Amino acid sequence: MIYFIHGPDRLLAREAALAITTELDSDGSSTSxxxxxxTSFAGVASATGAVSFFGSPRIVxxxxxxxxxxxxxxxxxSTGDEERPGRGRAELESLISAVPESHHLLLHEPSLxxxxxxxxxxxxxxxxxxGEPPRGPALIAWIEAAAAQAExxxxxxxxxxxxxxxxxxxxxxKPNNPRFDRPPDLALLKAEMQKLALxxxxxxxxxxxxxxxxxxxxxxxxxxxxxxxxxxxxxxxxDELERLLASGEEPAMLLAQLLxxxxxxxxxxxxxxxxxxxxxxxxxxxxxxRLSAVMATTRRRxxxxxxxxxxxxxxxxxxxxxxxxxxxxxxxxxxxxxxNSASGGLSGGSG
Numbered sequence: 001m002i003y004f005i006h007g008p009d010r011l012l013a014r015e016a017a018l019a020i021t022t023e024l025d026s027d028g029s030s031t032s033x034x035x036x037x038x039t040s041f042a043g044v045a046s047a048t049g050a051v052s053f054f055g056s057p058r059i060v061x062x063x064x065x066x067x068x069x070x071x072x073x074x075x076x077x078s079t080g081d082e083e084r085p086g087r088g089r090a091e092l093e094s095l096i097s098a099v100p101e102s103h104h105l106l107l108h109e110p111s112l113x114x115x116x117x118x119x120x121x122x123x124x125x126x127x128x129x130x131g132e133p134p135r136g137p138a139l140i141a142w143i144e145a146a147a148a149q150a151e152x153x154x155x156x157x158x159x160x161x162x163x164x165x166x167x168x169x170x171x172x173x174k175p176n177n178p179r180f181d182r183p184p185d186l187a188l189l190k191a192e193m194q195k196l197a198l199x200x201x202x203x204x205x206x207x208x209x210x211x212x213x214x215x216x217x218x219x220x221x222x223x224x225x226x227x228x229x230x231x232x233x234x235x236x237x238x239d240e241l242e243r244l245l246a247s248g249e250e251p252a253m254l255l256a257q258l259l260x261x262x263x264x265x266x267x268x269x270x271x272x273x274x275x276x277x278x279x280x281x282x283x284x285x286x287x288x289x290r291l292s293a294v295m296a297t298t299r300r301r302x303x304x305x306x307x308x309x310x311x312x313x314x315x316x317x318x319x320x321x322x323x324x325x326x327x328x329x330x331x332x333x334x335x336x337x338x339x340n341s342a343s344g345g346l347s348g349g350s351g
Contacts, residue, residue: 002096002105004066004119005129006112011187012131013110021059024104030056036065041091045098048105061106066092066116088118096122133184136172139163146190152197153204161207162192165214225254226261229335230294230308232342237335251328255319258334262312264294311337 005016025031032047039062048060069088099105107119107126115128134142143159154162163171166189170182192214196205199213225240244254268291271279276291315334318324324333 002099002107002126003129004107004109004115004126005131006109006114007131008113008183009131009133009186010110011185011190012133013108013129016129016131017061017106017108020104020106021061024057025059031059031061034060034062034065036062037068039065041065041069041095044105045095048095048099048103058103059106060104061108063108064111066107066109066118067111069116069118089121092118093122096125133186135170135174135184139171139184142186143189143193146193147197147205150194150197152193152200154193154196155204158205158207158210162189162196162210162214165210166192222249222254222257226258229258229338230261230265232339234336234339237339238332241331241335245328251326251331255315255327255331255334258331259312259316261294262308262338264291266309268295307341308338311341 003017003020005013005020007013021028021031034044034047036044044060044062044065048058050058069092095105109116110131115123119126133139140156140159140163143162144154144156147154147159160171163184167182167184169175171184174183175181193205196209196213200206200209221240221244225237225244228236228240241254245251268279274282276295279291312334315324315330315337318333319327319330324330
């Protein structure tokens with residue numbers, strides 16, 4: 001039997017793999033765990049076909065094999081190597097056909113959110129298990145159960161506040177645009193529950209503990225502001241900016257965020273056609289989902305990337321040299337200059 005176990009939730013994917021191996025091999029004597037980043041398809045096939053002790057079925061769990069193969073395929077396409085994608089499919093088909101009927105192969109891919117193209121041609125022989133985290137009332141129930149496991153208690157109101165704090169836009173439902181989906185991370189939630197349970201002991205976890213000890217994810221309004229400013233949408237950009245400032249966001253932080261996004265557009269423009277995942281791996285500091293959003297936002301105005309970078313440099317220099325006194329002034333100037341540039345006018349700004 002062949003299983004494909006994928007994310008997006010790593011904890012659920014790991015628990016599914018452990019449950020299957022425990023059911024098939026309770027003492028673990030016939031189970032092998034392999035790292036797909038360091039093991040070839042041929043190596044996995046060899047391990048799966050090996051005879052186990054006492055003739056019992058062998059179980060092989062390989063992690064991140066297809067994620068690595070997908071990255072290799074993407075890199076091959078970007079460099080013009082037309083043979084590599086086809087070779088990857090052939091290697092996978094060979095591996096699938098090499099698994100004996102009595103043995104079991106678990107393709108454990110916690111970083112993949114769906115079935116990759118490499119696997120679709122052999123799906124009839126594969127059982128797919130998705131690590132899809134709960135949302136809405138199901139997520140609240142999961143948080144309550146996690147509190148009990150941590151030998152604590154949390155009511156529904158506090159559980160919802162925790163979910164809203166960590167995943168303000170996605171705890172209760174998926175967004176319409178998958179690029180902006182940040183699904184609940186159950187491993188992170190479990191760690192938060194253990195921390196909160198320790199702080200609240202011997203009492204229950206309350207909203208006050210969550211407010212004091214749990215840091216929230218970036219507000220989605222920040223991303224709406226950044227996207228509007230990058231595309232030169234002056235009306236939306238200024239509206240979102242005013243809302244952020246009215247809610248207490250620091251102008252200096254917002255300016256740094258916008259300067260960083262402009263810098264990202266320059267990086268994307270010089271990346272030689274790489275996809276968001278490849279660029280995110282190279283940078284190591286930016287989420288691929290955010291890079292995808294920036295790429296989609298700025299794709300139609302690629303010719304203005306260098307001009308936007310010049311404007312951002314002048315705005316930053318104006319503030320640092322004292323020509324502009326307040327971060328909020330530099331921020332407004334930058335938004336106006338980017339909008340002016342997008343409309344084809346003369347670039348204004350602080351420099």
